[in-house]
Each structure stands twice: as C-alpha cells, then as structure tokens.
Amino acid sequence: MTTPHSAAPERSVVDRTLSILGVFDRESPTLTLSDISRRAGLPVATAHRIVTKLHGWGALERSADGGYSIGLRLWQTAVLAPRIALTEAAQPHLLELHRQTGAAAILAIRDGVESVCLAYVPHDAQPEPRTGDPGSRLPLHVTSLGLVLLAHASERVRDEVCSGPLRGYTPATITDAGMLKRALARIRREGCARVHGTLNPGIGAVAFPVRDSRGAVVAALGVAAPGEVTLPARLMPQVRAAADAVSRCVRTEGWRLTEVGA
Incomplete structure (x- = not known):
C-alpha cells in the first residue's frame, strides 16, 4: 500500500545531518532549534535528535539562551583542510600587497559556479555592502577573481555559467553570454582579469591565478579599490608578484589542492 510520502525518497541520516550543518551562514551564525528544523526541512523531533548528537560531539555549541552555533x-576538523594552509601561507603576501597598494587584497577559490573568499584584507574606504569577508560567495561572472577562476574552469562549468541567467549587480556586470565567453578567452590569453564597477559602482579590480607545481590553477588572488587606485598599469606588477609568491608556496609545500578546472 502506498503511503502519502512514498513518492519522496527517504533522506539518509548523513543527508539530514549535513542539511542541519548547512543551515548556518554568515547572516545566521546562531539559530534556535525551530529555525534549524525549518531551514533544514526536518520535523522538530528529528532535528532535535540530530542536533543533540552534534552538540554532544562538539560540532555544535549551545548558548545560554538556547541558540546553537558551529x-x-x-572548527578543529576544518583547519586540517589543505586550503586552510593555503590561506595561512597567502596572508603575509596579502598584507604586503595591501601595504603596497592601499587596495583590498583577496584570495578566492571556486566552488561550483561561485567564488568563495578564503582571505581578505580590506582597504580603508570599504564599500557597502561588505562582500569580501572570508566564506562569502559570489557568482563567478561578477568579479575579477571569479572571472579568473571561471576562465580556467572546465568547459562544462563555463558552459553552465554562460547558459544560465547572468545576474547584473551593476550596469557594468557582464550579463551577455557571448561577451562573457570573449572575456574569458581574453583572460586565458592575457593571464589576468581586470574589471571596473561590476560588483560595486566605482570599484575596480585586478586578479591573477595561483598555480600548483603542474601549472594548474588552484585559486585566484587580486585587489579591489576605488577606480583611481586600481589603475592596471600601477597595480598589475604587484598583484602578479603576490600571486606568483603564493604559487611558489603551493609548489614548495607540495599541497594537493583541488584544481579550479576539476
């Protein structure tokens, strides 16, 4: 006999546990049990059972008012990831790049069709809204960092981005598939990406790839600041030098990082 819910596949315990961990984000770092239940799409009793297990293991913490957070x-488990080592190695070079240029210095990787910020040193005139905090995500077509990552992604990923809707954050954002494909070809040819006003009006940016020992692109490093600061002729040598320095760290340490083209 068919039950009312038989059409929907049963979610495994792992799926349900991961869905609970996935409900936390930068805007909602602390959530009540009912918030977790609603966001994860789970009955309160199920959410409570899994949350209790996660809390007991230390994956979740509970505050005095009953809210849960990561x-x-x-965190101790997450810092074992090779990309955390990459972040730590890049930090001194980002700080020096910021000191040299006065611009925000950023390191990012690709996750699906989004760029994820790993490290960020802000410039003095930080635009609002703040979009460069570690862990923040943006569509690949919007920023110089994302364009570098997309340019070196697989053809499948490039086609997926170009065939989907390209959200326009400003009038300068690339929202035409043909124009985006030409921009990506130019980035692969020139070795860097330069944009102006594509995310925040008046903000320019330059980015270069970070490569491993095989020459594969594993991250992107760049700067962003008001347009008069990010004149390419002024910033490109410093940004390239910082990206090359981080690439040398990757090669020296022999980290096996995920290629952006994978």
Missing part, C-alpha cells in the same frame, strides 16, 4: 570541534 562548535569548536568542527
């Missing part, structure tokens, strides 16, 4: 044990 726990220390999960």
